[in-house]
Amino acid sequence: MMKSKKVKKKNILITGAGRGIGLAIAKAVEDVAENLILVTKSKESFRYLEKYFPRARNFNVDLSNEEKTTKFIANIKYEFDRLDVLINNAGFYVGKKFEETTTSDFEELYKIHLKAPFLLIQSLLPLLKKSDCPQVINISSAANFVRIPGESAYTAMKAGLSAMGDVLRNELQRYSIRFTTIHPNAVDTRNFENPQDFLAPEDMGDVVLFIVNTHPYCQISNIELSSVSDWRGNWPPWIPK
Numbered sequence: 001m002m003k004s005k006k007v008k009k010k011n012i013l014i015t016g017a018g019r020g021i022g023l024a025i026a027k028a029v030e031d032v033a034e035n036l037i038l039v040t041k042s043k044e045s046f047r048y049l050e051k052y053f054p055r056a057r058n059f060n061v062d063l064s065n066e067e068k069t070t071k072f073i074a075n076i077k078y079e080f081d082r083l084d085v086l087i088n089n090a091g092f093y094v095g096k097k098f099e100e101t102t103t104s105d106f107e108e109l110y111k112i113h114l115k116a117p118f119l120l121i122q123s124l125l126p127l128l129k130k131s132d133c134p135q136v137i138n139i140s141s142a143a144n145f146v147r148i149p150g151e152s153a154y155t156a157m158k159a160g161l162s163a164m165g166d167v168l169r170n171e172l173q174r175y176s177i178r179f180t181t182i183h184p185n186a187v188d189t190r191n192f193e194n195p196q197d198f199l200a201p202e203d204m205g206d207v208v209l210f211i212v213n214t215h216p217y218c219q220i221s222n223i224e225l226s227s228v229s230d231w232r233g234n235w236p237p238w239i240p241k
């Protein structure tokens with residue numbers, strides 16, 4: 001039997017909230033947030049956040065930089081007494097043949113897709129433990145399942161993020177921290193030519209809001225989603241053969 005849902009506003013931190021999926025998630029969860037903590041990298045996105053989310057606590061941080069990330073985490077710990085939802089979304093995409101992928105591509109992908117979530121989850125654990133209903137939501141990719149040609153380095157990172165979430169779901173169960181990994185296929189964050197083949201960023205916002213609103217006993221482990229008409233594991237149309 002479903003237990004009744006307690007509606008309590010949450011402290012929600014979203015990385016990569018300045019545009020694309022992260023921005024859509026921020027808009028979707030704004031009404032259920034007591035404090036919305038939004039992080040973006042560029043000054044341009046930061047200015048956008050300051051204009052459209054004036055009540056949010058907006059940060060301009062390069063999460064690929066360990067020193068800056070550590071300072072940012074110290075600020076969060078100083079300003080907030082608890083964190084209810086951490087959403088690791090910031091990232092960028094590299095689609096290249098394996099022979100053309102550089103070690104620099106690999107390292108830059110690693111810093112934002114794997115190392116930053118590791119640092120954030122580990123360092124913010126004390127604040128998550130103070131929440132009644134702590135949740136971590138990691139934005140991985142369907143690349144993790146579909147094994148898409150031309151995405152070896154990107155897929156390695158997303159698979160790592162997904163696997164780390166699977167372990168932490170078990171390891172941190174004693175603190176009742178719920179871990180959800182979302183694996184979207186192509187999302188139209190760039191106004192592509194055939195939008196019907198893509199999810200809209202707002203679809204991701206809807207899914208995250210659903211997860212955030214579930215009762216604290218409800219563990220949603222993994223969600224894979226795509227547009228019904230996407231290219232499903234064939235050679236991605238945007239990577240030259």
Ligand SMILES: NC(=O)c1ccc[n+]([C@@H]2O[C@H](COP(=O)([O-])OP(=O)(O)OC[C@H]3O[C@@H](n4cnc5c(N)ncnc54)[C@H](OP(=O)(O)O)[C@@H]3O)[C@@H](O)[C@H]2O)c1
Nearest residue numbers: 016018019020021041042045062063064090091186187189
């Ligand atoms: N779009 C897709 O088809 C798709 C599919 C599967 C998974 N994903 C994943 O979904 C997430 C969001 O993707 P998206 O398509 O929304 O990307 P996007 O439109 O390029 O937005 C990326 C966001 O991440 C931020 N960011 C990037 N590097 C950062 C850094 N070093 N420090 C702090 N913030 C940083 C950007 O900040 P600025 O705006 O300040 O530059 C931006 O706000 C990524 O993890 C991506 O891998 C996307």
